[in-house]
Amino acid sequence: MTRTSRFPIVSAPSPEKRPVSDTHHGITRTDEYAWLRADNWQEMFRDPSLLDPGIRAELEAENAYQSKLMADTSDLQKQLFKEMKGRIKEDDSSVPMKDGPYAYGSSFKLGGEQPRYFRMPRDGGPEQILLDGDAEAEGKAYFRLGGVDHSADHRKLLWAFDDKGSEFYTLRVRDLADGKELADQIPATGGSGVWDAGNDGFFYTRLDPNHRPSKVLFHALGQNPERDRLIYEETDPGFFMDVDGTRNNQWIMIGINDHETSEYRLLSASDPFAEPKLVSARETGLQYELEEGGDIFFILTNADGAKDFKIMTAPASDPVRANWQELVPHEPGRLILSVIGFKDHMVRLERKEGLPRIVVRDRASGEEHLIFFDEEAFSLGLSGALEYDTEMMRFSYSSMTTPSQMFDYNMRTRERVLLKTQEVPSGHDPHQYVTRRLMAPAADGELVPISLLHHRDTPLDGSAPCLLYGYGSYGIAVPAAFNTNWFSLVDRGLVFAIAHVRGGKDKGYGWYDDGKRAHKMNTFTDFIACARHLVAERYTAHDHIVAQGGSAGGMLMGAIANMAPDCFGGIVAEVPFVDVLTTMLDATLPLTPPEWPEWGNPIASADDYRTIATYSPYDNVAALDYPPILALAGLTDPRVTYWEPAKWVARLRDRKRGANPVLFKINMDSGHAGASGRFSRLEEIAYTYAFTLKVTDKA
Helix, strand or coil: CCCHHHCCCCCCCCCCCCCEEEEECCEEEEECCHHHCCCCHHHHHHCHHHCCHHHHHHHHHHHHHHHHHCHHHHHHHHHHHHHHHHCCCCCCECCCEEECCEEEEEECCCCCCCCEEEEEECCCCCCEEEEEHHHHHCCCCCCEEEEEEECCCCCEEEEEEECCCCCCEEEEEEECCCCCEEEEEEEEEEEEEEECCCCCEEEEEEECCCCCEEEEEEEECCCCHHHCEEEEECCCCCCEEEEEECCCCCEEEEEEECCCCEEEEEEECCCCCCCCEECCCCCCCCCEEEEEECCEEEEEECHHHCCCCEEEEEECCCCCHHHCEEEECCCCCEEEEEEEECCCEEEEEEEECCEEEEEEEECCCCCEEEECCCCCCCEEEEEECCCCCCCEEEEEEECCCCCCEEEEEECCCCCEEEEEECCCCCCCCHHHEEEEEEEEECCCCCEEEEEEEEECCCCCCCCCCEEEEECCCCECCCCCCCCHHHHHHHCCCCEEEEECCECECECEHHHHHCCCHHHCHHHHHHHHHHHHHHHHCCCCCHHHEEEEEECHHHHHHHHHHHHCHHHCCEEEEECCCCCHHHHHCCCCCCCHHHHHHHHCCCCCCHHHHHHHHHHCHHHHCCCCECCCEEEEEECCCCCCCCHHHHHHHHHHHHHCECCCCEEEEEECCCECCECCCHHHHHHHHHHHHHHHHHHCCCC
């Protein structure tokens, strides 16, 4: 597989080895690159200038190295960027959503990187710019807006921003009459807040130094944030926490959850000094979500063995579990994903036989109807509405060949109105492309779905390159949605494929269960089975497949690189979670305790330790002939810390055979989500696509 001609011969960085060892359950490991982790990582995430100079020098050497190896793709990257930018309507605008006397929306201006938020009179009229992201981002190397929420009286705007990439968001309040900021400024928040019923204060989550949302507080406008009232404190570091409100402005909901257990506490939006009321105490494996319904709550839950979830109701005045009553029963194989309540209707988004669908229920009669679609594979999004007492709700539809369409839907008359079709300024003819749904046989007989896109003229004789994308964790299903960026590959003769591997909920909740903890290996073998099926069906050849995944999908990339390097011609691992065992053994890291239900707890369990050790990419790097590998990271990423890919790359170079290079590109001004501006992000995608084209001889 080794083809040195694709890359120039350049001396690669070789970080110093400083071995340290640890022993758990009688097993000793040695980590020669542990020193790449900054001792002051908490402080560095807030102020990157505090990074140890020796570590910074290593990261900058990596950037210099990858830059030399990719120098010959400079013109290609520019062309790819130009193409992808040309498919974006630069001054695009959302369809405003009605709320009281106004309709609220977002837009971009020509050349703008950040969104603007605006409102206009409910039935049309001049726009009022409420928040200009480009103006707020001016002069900052990194900037990302968080939540943006207007008060119910439409007089104030609560908004959040992160200017480090570390996801410690600062909350601000803007007076919408004069556009000026109030003195209120709250740092280190989770990125959003919820107004109380009086519009004179808001609830928010405060992050602790380890980036965990440990407290919900109430801030009264004009008050010193240090005096904000503590509403609830979560002492278990294994649980995430958020705070939300209902559209009818009656309730504040504190949601506490890990990946398999949830708990809610409620308080009246009119009484920010009330004690939150427990709905149902956390019980390992019991999940539930609350949705408003006026005098009731709709409760989406897996209680009583409802693996694919059912919908219950309970009186809003006393929604404890003893009062739950079944409304929509559990149906194995039909996974209910979400519920939205309205005054006269209830809408649910569910997935059956691998495809999403929307079901509308008349609350008075109990009559239900489906909203139908025709394509073989597609994606749906349920936007709902800003108002509770309305007949209108909004949803989006797209497929891999069909641009996104936004619809308003009258739940009573069943009238569907197309509001907007995604514009592709440079042009898009869906008839030039083919989308398919394949089923790849896994080693244990399961059939793994593959969503596939290619140009109609692409020869399907095994000669076409292929970008195969996968994720497979946390129950997240990868939608077969429209993405204009993919056409820069597809128009060059590549096949774009998504492997819907176990670990997601693409085929129901059981598909998730079969790809986590003790069954995690299924995620990796499913992906390899998809690669082999694409070759068997003559869509591509193994040395022409580039595998791509990010975050937990980056862990998938590291695992398949160790398990089947000969199945791939290249691997792109974005912000990759590759040092799984070390991270799960460190309870001080931001996401470790909440992640134990997903991966297992190797501190407490010797079995979990051994399970993770069998696939953890960093621990399984061996003397193999790996294909060319590209790793990407962000310096201030609190989710997958930069030192995971840095260590992985160093170990790969030290142990691998063959001359294929390992590249590491780290953005020194960003976090987990990459560059913050929409065009800056396109430049990063152009880089990864250039790598893909280079290693498949299409550059």
